[in-house]
Amino acid sequence: MRNEKLGKIICKRISDLMRQNNLSVEQLAYQSGISKGGLSEIVRYKKDPSNYTILNICLALNITMTEFFDFDELNNYTKEIS
Amino acid sequence: MRNEKLGKIICKRISDLMRQNNLSVEQLAYQSGISKGGLSEIVRYKKDPSNYTILNICLALNITMTEFFDFDELNNYTKEIS
DNA sequence: CATAATTATTCACTTATATGAACTATATAT
DNA sequence: ATATATAGTTCATATAAGTGAATAATTATG
Numbered sequence: 430m431r432n433e434k435l436g437k438i439i440c441k442r443i444s445d446l447m448r449q450n451n452l453s454v455e456q457l458a459y460q461s462g463i464s465k466g467g468l469s470e471i472v473r474y475k476k477d478p479s480n481y482t483i484l485n486i487c488l489a490l491n492i493t494m495t496e497f498f499d500f501d502e503l504n505n506y507t508k509e510i511s
Numbered sequence: 512m513r514n515e516k517l518g519k520i521i522c523k524r525i526s527d528l529m530r531q532n533n534l535s536v537e538q539l540a541y542q543s544g545i546s547k548g549g550l551s552e553i554v555r556y557k558k559d560p561s562n563y564t565i566l567n568i569c570l571a572l573n574i575t576m577t578e579f580f581d582f583d584e585l586n587n588y589t590k591e592i593s
Numbered sequence: 594c595a596t597a598a599t600t601a602t603t604c605a606c607t608t609a610t611a612t613g614a615a616c617t618a619t620a621t622a623t
Numbered sequence: 624a625t626a627t628a629t630a631g632t633t634c635a636t637a638t639a640a641g642t643g644a645a646t647a648a649t650t651a652t653g
Contacts, residue, residue, distance in 0.1 A: 430545065430611065432563045439562060444644075455600055463512065464642045470604055476640055477562065479609080480521060481514045493589040498580040499544070507566070507575040512641065536596075537630055546612045551632055558610055561639085 436477040438502050444472045446490055446497075459477035518559040520584050526554045528572055528579075543571035 446455055451469060451481050458465035463485055468478040478486070480494075529539055536554060540547035545567055552558040560568070562576075569579050 430561075430563050432566065435563060450569050453600065454602090465600085466602075466643070467641050473602080475602085475603095478560065479512075479561065479640065480518060481512050482546070482641080484514065484517055485512070487589065488593050489553055491593065493516055493586050494588075495577075495581045495586055495630085499577045507569060507577075511570055511573065535630065536615050536632095547630085548613070548632075551630095555632080557633095561610060564611080586610090593649085 431477070434506065437474055438506055439477060439483075440471050440474050440509075441502070442497065442500055443478065443486060444462060446486075446492075447472070457486065457489060461485040513559070516588065519556055520588055521559060521565075522553050522556050523584070524579070524582060525550075525560065525568060528568075528574075529554070532572060539568065539571060543567040 442508040452460070452471050457459075459469075459506065461482075463482055464495050465484070471478050471482070483497060484494060487494050513560070527549075534542070536550050537547050540550040543550075543564075545564055549558065553560050554565070565579060566576060569576050
C-alpha cells in the first residue's frame with residue numbers, strides 16, 4: 430500500500446535535516462547506527478524508512494519523533510487529501 | 512532493526528485512538544482502507560504499522576500525522592533513550 | 594593528471610509488513 | 624441450546640525495507 434507522495438515527503442524531510450545539520454550519508458548512517466546503503470536509498474527515494482529508522486535518525490539529530498513529523502509539507506499533504 | 516518498545520508505544524497509540532473514537536478493528540480497517548487482519552496484528556503488537564498505514568489511519572480519524580506522533584509516551588521514550 | 598582517500602550507490606539476501614481468505618470467538622435472536 | 628450474525632485472529636503469500644559488501648563516483652593530494 431505504498432504512497433509515492435508520502436514517501437517523497439518523508440524522505441525529503443530526512444535530506445532537509447541532513448542539509449541543515451551538514452551531515453553526509455555516511456556520517457548520519459554512522460551516527461544513527463543504520464546502514465549507509467539503506468540511507469542512500471532513502472535519500473534517493475528508492476526506499477522509505479520504517480519508524481525504527483526514523484527514530485534512530487531522530488536520536489542522532491537530537492530531536493523527538495514528534496518534531497520530526499511536525500513540518501509543513503506533511504501537514505499540508507495530510508490536509509490536502511483529507 | 513526492530514525496536515520492541517517503540518513498536519508497542521506506536522501500536523498502543525493506535526489502540527488508544529480506537530478506544531477514544533469507539534472504533535472496532537473491523538470499523539477502523541474499513542474506514543482507513545487497510546486490511547482488518549493487518550490491523551488486528553498491529554493492535555496485538557505482532558506487527559508494526561508502516562507510515563502508509565499510519566497515514567491511512569490518520570485520515571480515517573481526521574488527524575494529521577503530526578498529531579498522531581505527538582503524545583507523551585513517545586516523547587518521553589525518545590528523551591529517555593537519547 | 595594520476596592515484597589515493599573519501600563518500601555515495603547498487604544489489605543479493607534477509608527480515609518485516611500488508612493482504613485476503615479461512616478460521617475462531619463472541620454476541621444476539623429465536 | 625442452536626442457529627445466525629458480527630467481530631477478531633491466524634497464516635500463506637506478496638511486497639517492501641535493512642544490511643553488508645562490492646562497485647562507482649567524487650574529492651584531495653603529490
